[in-house]
Amino acid sequence: MTTTTTITKIALGNKGPLVSKLGLGCMRMSTVWGGPMNDENESVATIQAALDNGINFLNTGDFYHSGHNELLVGKAIKGRRDDAFISVKTGGIVYDGKFQGLDLRPIAIKNFINYSLVRLGIDTIDLYQPCRLDNSVPMEDVIGTIADLIKEGKVRYLGVSEITAAQLRKAHSLHPVTALEIGYSLADRQIETDLLPTAKELGIGVVAFANTAEGLLTGAMKAPLAANAYQNHFSRFQGENLVKNLEKVEALKKMAIEKGFTPTQLAIAWVNAQGDHIMPLVSMSRRSRLPENMQAMEIVFTPEEMNFLNTHFAPGAIAGGTYLQR
Numbered sequence: 001m002t003t004t005t006t007i008t009k010i011a012l013g014n015k016g017p018l019v020s021k022l023g024l025g026c027m028r029m030s031t032v033w034g035g036p037m038n039d040e041n042e043s044v045a046t047i048q049a050a051l052d053n054g055i056n057f058l059n060t061g062d063f064y065h066s067g068h069n070e071l072l073v074g075k076a077i078k079g080r081r082d083d084a085f086i087s088v089k090t091g092g093i094v095y096d097g098k099f100q101g102l103d104l105r106p107i108a109i110k111n112f113i114n115y116s117l118v119r120l121g122i123d124t125i126d127l128y129q130p131c132r133l134d135n136s137v138p139m140e141d142v143i144g145t146i147a148d149l150i151k152e153g154k155v156r157y158l159g160v161s162e163i164t165a166a167q168l169r170k171a172h173s174l175h176p177v178t179a180l181e182i183g184y185s186l187a188d189r190q191i192e193t194d195l196l197p198t199a200k201e202l203g204i205g206v207v208a209f210a211n212t213a214e215g216l217l218t219g220a221m222k223a224p225l226a227a228n229a230y231q232n233h234f235s236r237f238q239g240e241n242l243v244k245n246l247e248k249v250e251a252l253k254k255m256a257i258e259k260g261f262t263p264t265q266l267a268i269a270w271v272n273a274q275g276d277h278i279m280p281l282v283s284m285s286r287r288s289r290l291p292e293n294m295q296a297m298e299i300v301f302t303p304e305e306m307n308f309l310n311t312h313f314a315p316g317a318i319a320g321g322t323y324l325q326r
Contacts (some may be wrong), residue, residue, distance in 0.1 A: 002008070004028040006043045006054065006168045007021060007022050007053065007055055007297065008020075008021045008055040008297075009021065009054075010205070010276055010277070010279065011128075011205070011278070012176075012178055012205040012279075013178045013179060013203055013204050013205040014203030014204075015176070015178075015203065016157060016178040016179065016205055017085065017118065017126070017156075017157070017178075018053055019056060019057045019085050019158075019271065019278075019279070020055045020056050020057050020085075021279055021280075021297060021304045022055055022057075022272075022279065022280055022282065022293065022294065022297050023055070023057035023058075023059055023087075023207060023279050023280065023281040023282070024046075024047065024050045024057065024058050024059065024281075024282065024283075024284060025209060025281045025282060025283035026047065026058055026059060026060045026064075026069055026072065026073055026206075026283075027059070027060075027061065027283060028066035028205045028284075028285050029043035029046070029047075029062050029069060029072055029285045030064050030068045030069040031065050031068075031097070035112070035165075035301060036054075036089050036115035036287075038285040039285075039320075040072065040283065041177040041287050041288065042286055043072055043076075043133070044072060044075050044076045044243060045287055046139060046284055046285060046287050046289075046290070047072075047073065047077070048076055048080075049077035049132075049290055050172060050284070051076075051077075051080060051083045051084060051141045053290065053294060054083045055294075056083060056084055056277065057085050057087060057207075058077070058086055058195050059089075059181075059207070059281055060071055060073050060086070060087070060088055060089070060306060061088060061089035061090070061131060062088060062089070062090050062092075062112050062116045062119075063089075063090075063092035063093065063094045063131075064182075066094070066310075067115065067116075067119050068302065070088070070116055070119035070120050072117045073120060074119055074121040074122070077112075077120075077122075077123060078119075078247065080128035081122060085127070086092075086119075086120060086122065086126045086127070086313050087095075087099070087126065087127040087128075087129070087159060087179075087181075087207070088125050088127070088128055088129070089114055089129055089131040089161055089181070089248070090109060090112045090116070090128065090129070091103060091104045091108075091109070091112070091114065091131045091132070092131045092132075092135075094130075097311055101136075102130075102131070102132060102134050102136060102214045102308045104130055104133070104134075104136065104137040104141075104142045105137055105141070106141050106142075106144070106145040107139075108140070109130075109145045109146065109149075110145065110149075110237075111267040111313050113125065113128065113149060113154055113155070117154065118158055121132050121255065122151060123153075123154075124154060124155065125154065125156070126153050126156045126157060126176060127156070127157045127158075127179055127319045128146055128149065128155040128157075128158065128159065128161030129158070129160050129161050129181060130160065130161065131147075131161050131162070132149045132161060132162045132163065133160070133163050133167055133171075135326065139170055139171060140174060141173065142262070143158065143171050143174040143175050143294075144174065144175075146158050146175070147175040147184050149172070150175075150218060150295075151319065154167065156174065157179070158171075158175050158177050159176055159177065159178060159179040159180070159181060159207075160177055160179075160180055160181070161180070161182070162181070162182060162183070163180070163325075165194040165197075165198040166197045168180060168195065168198050168199065168202070168204070169198060171237065172202050172204065176263060177204050178204065178205060179204060179205040179206070179207050180195070180204050180205070180206050180207065180209060181207040181208075181209065181281070182195065182206065182207070182209070183208070183209055184196075184206070184209075184211070184271055184274075184278075185206035185208075185210055185211050185212065185213040185217060185267060185270075185271060186212070186213070186217060186252070186267060186309060186313040187216055187217060187236075187245075187317075187318040188210065188213055188272055188318075188322070189313070189314075189315040190315060193313065193315075195261070195313050198272075199277075200275070200277065203273060204277075205277050205279065206275070206277055206278045206279065207279050208271050208274075208278055208279065208280055208281060209281040209283075210322075211257055211267050211268050211271045211280050211281075211282060211319070212264055212266075212267045212271075213235075213236075213318070213322065214231050214234070214236075214322055215231060215246060216236065216246075216249060216318070217249060217252060217263055217264065217267040217282070218262075218263055218267075219249060219252065219253040219256065219262065219263035219264070220248070221242075221246060223242045223243050225237055225242070225248055226243065232319060232324040234318065234320065235319075235320035235321050236318065236320035236321055237320070238320065240319075241319040241320040242320075245320070246319050248277055248312065248313065248317060249263065249313050251308075252266055252313075253308075254303065255308075255309075259305075261297070261299060262293075264292070264296070265292060265293075265295065265296035266298060266299065266309075268280050268282060268293060268295075268296035268297070269296045269297070269299035269301070270301070270306075270309060273300075273301060274304065280296075280297075291303055295303060
């Protein structure tokens with residue numbers, strides 16, 4: 001499947017490699033937090049179609065369904081390793097679909113990466129990152145271990161995920177950080193105060209996930225959510241909070257109709273417009289989603305539209321939190 005849209009390439013950070021401005025998040029291709037499984041053949045075909053269309057940044061994690069996600073990515077990139085830039089998160093401990101905590105000991109990281117390389121069927125991971133830092137292990141040990149893996153040739157670039165501005169500075173002082181992966185959307189703008197400016201100052205690329213704020217900005221959500229919806233765990237999606245938040249989203253739905261796009265496309269486009277160093281990381285598990293997500297990268301906002309969105313969705317406008325505030 002090909003589309004007419006061309007995905008631009010950006011440097012990931014000041015001294016990083018060229019990657020697609022749109023990234024493909026593969027997590028939801030596997031069962032997430034005990035949810036249903038997607039069609040594996042369709043998932044593989046989606047990754048391959050993304051690569052065919054110039055989307056080379058593939059994001060996975062060694063704890064996504066106990067390595068299933070890496071096996072899936074490995075299957076999709078077999079025979080075309082050079083087409084893909086593989087980003088792997090590590091350190092998360094999940095048991096029976098429930099997050100148990102982190103294991104970032106050097107001995108654990110060295111164990112995890114060898115499993116990842118085998119599952120992915122590759123010799124080197126392009127971007128390797130602890131999924132979070134919780135001070136359970138000194139940062140010097142965590143970053144130092146990945147720096148050693150870079151020297152050994154098992155990793156090309158260091159990434160970090162879901163950390164504070166102070167942690168980012170410290171990590172970067174220990175070994176150059178190429179990319180920061182963090183949740184960012186019209187509904188989640190708290191990182192604009194210090195984390196985003198710090199990344200920009202240090203020349204670190206930003207890989208922005210959760211562009212639709214766990215579905216809130218898709219325009220398809222209705223209150224109350226189904227009893228088994230995973231979003232029910234977060235205060236943003238509970239009771240009056242959800243009702244008020246969905247009222248805020250009506251303005252995005254209206255603009256989407258006026259511009260001839262979907263609210264999801266506008267949500268992605270807004271993230272894309274926040275800077276040349278920011279990559280929207282979009283989860284897809286079906287090829288049919290590719291054209292609309294690629295088209296979102298072409299959307300341009302007038303200064304008036306951008307001002308309206310920034311004001312209407314000012315930091316704090318959305319009530320309640322998500323796991324982004326962990």
